[in-house]
Amino acid sequence: MTTTSAEMSQAGMPFVPGVLEVGPDGKGHLVGAHCPGCGASYFPARSVCSRCLRGDLERVPLGSSGTLYTYTVIHQSLPQFETPYILGYVDLDDNVRVAGQLVDVEADAVELGMRLTLQVEPLASQTLASQPLQSGEVGEGKQVLWFRFRPEAAASGPPVPPTGKPPTGKEQP
Amino acid sequence: MTDVYAVGVGMTRFGKYPDRDAFDLGAEAALAAIKDADIDPRMIDGAYFGHVYQGMNAGQRVTGHIGISGIPVTNVENVCSSGATAVREAQIAIRAGEHDVVLAVGLEHLSSKFRGALAPEEGDVEGAVGLTMPGVYAMRARRYLADFGLTHAQLGMVAVKNKANAAMNPFAQYQKTVTLEEVLASRPIAEPLNLLECSPVSDGAAAVILMTGDKARQLGKGRAIRLAASALRSGKVESEPSSMTFEPLTRDTANAAYEVAGIGPEDVDFAEVHDCFSIAEALRVEGLGLFEQGTYLLAVERGEAQIGGRLPINPSGGLLGKGHPLGATGAAQVVEVVRQLRGEAGQRQIDSPRVGVAHCRGGKAAGVEGAACTVQVLVR
Numbered sequence: 001m002t003t004t005s006a007e008m009s010q011a012g013m014p015f016v017p018g019v020l021e022v023g024p025d026g027k028g029h030l031v032g033a034h035c036p037g038c039g040a041s042y043f044p045a046r047s048v049c050s051r052c053l054r055g056d057l058e059r060v061p062l063g064s065s066g067t068l069y070t071y072t073v074i075h076q077s078l079p080q081f082e083t084p085y086i087l088g089y090v091d092l093d094d095n096v097r098v099a100g101q102l103v104d105v106e107a108d109a110v111e112l113g114m115r116l117t118l119q120v121e122p123l124a125s126q127t128l129a130s131q132p133l134q135s136g137e138v139g140e141g142k143q144v145l146w147f148r149f150r151p152e153a154a155a156s157g158p159p160v161p162p163t164g165k166p167p168t169g170k171e172q173p
Numbered sequence: 174m175t176d177v178y179a180v181g182v183g184m185t186r187f188g189k190y191p192d193r194d195a196f197d198l199g200a201e202a203a204l205a206a207i208k209d210a211d212i213d214p215r216m217i218d219g220a221y222f223g224h225v226y227q228g229m230n231a232g233q234r235v236t237g238h239i240g241i242s243g244i245p246v247t248n249v250e251n252v253c254s255s256g257a258t259a260v261r262e263a264q265i266a267i268r269a270g271e272h273d274v275v276l277a278v279g280l281e282h283l284s285s286k287f288r289g290a291l292a293p294e295e296g297d298v299e300g301a302v303g304l305t306m307p308g309v310y311a312m313r314a315r316r317y318l319a320d321f322g323l324t325h326a327q328l329g330m331v332a333v334k335n336k337a338n339a340a341m342n343p344f345a346q347y348q349k350t351v352t353l354e355e356v357l358a359s360r361p362i363a364e365p366l367n368l369l370e371c372s373p374v375s376d377g378a379a380a381v382i383l384m385t386g387d388k389a390r391q392l393g394k395g396r397a398i399r400l401a402a403s404a405l406r407s408g409k410v411e412s413e414p415s416s417m418t419f420e421p422l423t424r425d426t427a428n429a430a431y432e433v434a435g436i437g438p439e440d441v442d443f444a445e446v447h448d449c450f451s452i453a454e455a456l457r458v459e460g461l462g463l464f465e466q467g468t469y470l471l472a473v474e475r476g477e478a479q480i481g482g483r484l485p486i487n488p489s490g491g492l493l494g495k496g497h498p499l500g501a502t503g504a505a506q507v508v509e510v511v512r513q514l515r516g517e518a519g520q521r522q523i524d525s526p527r528v529g530v531a532h533c534r535g536g537k538a539a540g541v542e543g544a545a546c547t548v549q550v551l552v553r
Contacts (some may be wrong), residue, residue: 016298040412044539046297050410068418070319072311073364074303081303089312089417097414099299099539107364112319146302 008119012143019044020120020145021061024118028120028145029064032096043096064118065152066092074108090116104150115152120145130134175368176386177264179551181210182508184379187346187496189284195227195378199280200238202378202501207239210382212274212392215388218381219245219272221262223255223279226286235278245272250500253447253535254405255279255549256379257503260456261403263383273495275389279504280378283497285425288310299539307450309537311363312476314452317418318365319427321467326364331451332370332472333492338480339490341520344505346375346496370451374428375496398514400507402550404430413507415542423460423534430530434550438462442526443484443513445506447533448491457532458486461548479519488513488521499535503547506531527553 022028033045037054048055056091068127071088074081087093088110100118102110122143183205199222207214207463220241222232232246251258256279263277274547291306295384314328333353339345351369359368389397406426415421441463448454455469464472465485472478478486489495489509510529512518529551536544 016296016301027436035412038412042410042412042540046410046540049412051412056546069414070316072308072315072366073361074305074311075361075363076307077303077305078300085303086376087303087312091414095413097411097540099304100302111318173194 012145015123015144015146020147022120022145028085028147029061030098030147032060032062032094034060041095043092043098044068047064062092062094062096065147066090066098066116066118068110068112068114068116069097069110071102071110086110087151088116090118092118101148102146102150117152118149132141161166175268177178177267177383177400178382178386178389178394179400179507179511180384180394180397181206181208181212181382182380182387182511183209184344184501184505185205185377186344187375187377187498187501187505189374190282190376191284193376195224195231195280195282196234196238196377197376198282198376199231199278199380202280202380203235203239203276203278206276206382212382216274217241217244217276218274219263219266220247220276220278221259221266222248223251223257223277223503224248224281225250225252225255227280227282231280233277235280235454241276246279249462251535253449253497253499254384254394254533254545254547255500256533257506257531257533257549258405258545260381260383260400260504260507260549261405261547263381264400264403267383267385274382274384276354276380276382277504278378278380279501281352281498282376283374283499284376285390292350293387295540299537304322306537307363307366307539310450311366312450313417313456314365314550315454317455320418321420323470326353326357327470327474328365328451328455329353329367329370330470331448331454332347332356334446334473334479335491335493336369338488338521339494342490342495343519345490345494346373347494349488365450366450370493371527372449372492372497375498376388377496377498377501377505379508380503381504381507381511396515398511400549400553401435401552402430402548404548406546408536408544408546410541418456420456420542422542422546423457423532423548424462425460426534427532428550430548430550433492434552436550437526441484441530443488443523444481444486444530444532445489445491445509445523446486446533447502448487449497451493453489454486457534461530461532480523483533485523488518488523492527503531506533506550507551510549510551514551532545
């Protein structure tokens with residue numbers, strides 16, 4: 001399932017190197033590490049298992065379902081982020097905790113323990129208040145990909161537009 | 174093992190200094206510590222400097238200012254524990270027999286580097302999705318209040334207490350009391366945390382002169398305070414999601430310090446802890462074993478943590494009241510603990526304390542509890 005670097009460069013660039021991939025089906029996922037010895041999982045991926053020190057960790061695609069451990073509404077942030085936005089720590093069913101933004105939900109409807117779905121999607125420039133290092137498109141129509149969480153029921157449809165096409169903006173609420 | 178004593182302390186008032194730089198502030202703090210120690214500065218045979226954003230050879234720029242160039246100078250960076258790590262490195266050098274008299278300084282000019290919220294480590298995935306340091310602690314606060322059935326008003330009392338202490342500290346950035354209503358009405362930074370529950374952007378420096386017990390006795394340093402332990406730990410990589418309402422890193426660092434000092438948490442008379450946000454103070458003191466988990470805010474309500482209470486926490490005003498120039502913070506905590514143990518803390522003096530603790534921690538990256546944590550035990 002691992003995407004080659006050529007495929008990845010067609011689909012888009014991860015917003016942080018190595019943290020996510022897009023499979024041949026066009027669906028994106030986070031990349032973690034799994035210890036074949038003790039079963040521990042890590043995100044971001046690491047070289048050596050902190051629990052048993054095995055050095056042959058496997059890079060694995062992480063699933064998209066998880067439970068909200070805690071959250072905040074951020075009102076003051078770095079210049080590239082338009083405020084306010086909801087940010088949470090989500091415990092994926094793969095037993096790793098991931099920080100990410102929550103969308104398609106009102107702040108007062110967010111509840112600890114709610115089920116969420118992670119979606120890899122283009123990082124739209126409208127998400128950003130000013131022009132940062134990252135933007136929705138890079139160079140020859142290449143997209144920067146990142147991820148956000150949605151309530152389980154609200155998440156549907158192909159998360160990433162077909163390879164090569166620019167973001168439509170439809171993915172942004 | 175060689176005994177190590179703090180014989181001189183000094184600091185600048187914390188605040189915003191648009192017309193000065195970190196090196197000038199560092200020089201002021203170092204000269205104040207040398208004066209307080211009442212020693213010939215030529216006795217200083219080594220110096221350690223902690224800072225985060227001050228660039229190359231910051232320490233040499235300070236020693237050059239104050240006429241003690243030529244001695245061994247070491248610069249350390251350990252996020253918010255940088256100043257505390259400088260103190261720790263200084264005492265290691267003394268215990269190792271390398272130096273007899275050492276200057277340790279923490280310094281930072283943050284206002285020229287940042288406005289508003291600090292992000293976690295550069296390039297870290299959590300920072301790249303929009304997580305800020307206030308956001309990290311806001312999320313810990315949300316979960317803590319939910320898990321222990323506590324309210325935001327109870328949390329806000331930490332800020333009220335610390336700002337009241339800072340109002341009695343001439344070295345504090347803010348010297349004005351605030352009411353709980355003002356805390357709860359201040360603008361939200363990362364919900365539930367409001368502006369008055371977040372440590373400010375600050376500039377400043379703090380310095381400590383350490384020497385061997387033999388030297389202190391030889392020079393007749395009657396006000397010397399023993400640095401009984403100075404422990405450092407780094408955060409472990411998490412191999413599964415864990416509670417964010419308790420700090421194994423603080424607990425482990427504290428246990429290492431208590432063991433070396435030959436004390437337990439029950440022996441601690443007061444503590445300066447890393448209250449970068451209101452919730453942080455609860456997490457620190459519970460990690461230090463000074464209060465049971467989930468009980469600290471109730472103890473604050475009962476007045477136990479204020480000056481005059483059973484176990485005063487952050488008599489200096491803490492980071493919330495005194496300010497938080499990152500690299501200077503850990504050294505400034507030692508300055509306060511020494512002043513309290515000497516009985517020289519003025520209006521905010523605690524009644525004859527014998528054992529004081531300084532706790533610092535900082536840094537955050539995805540999948541790691543924290544980067545650096547220090548716990549120092551000082552005994553009169």
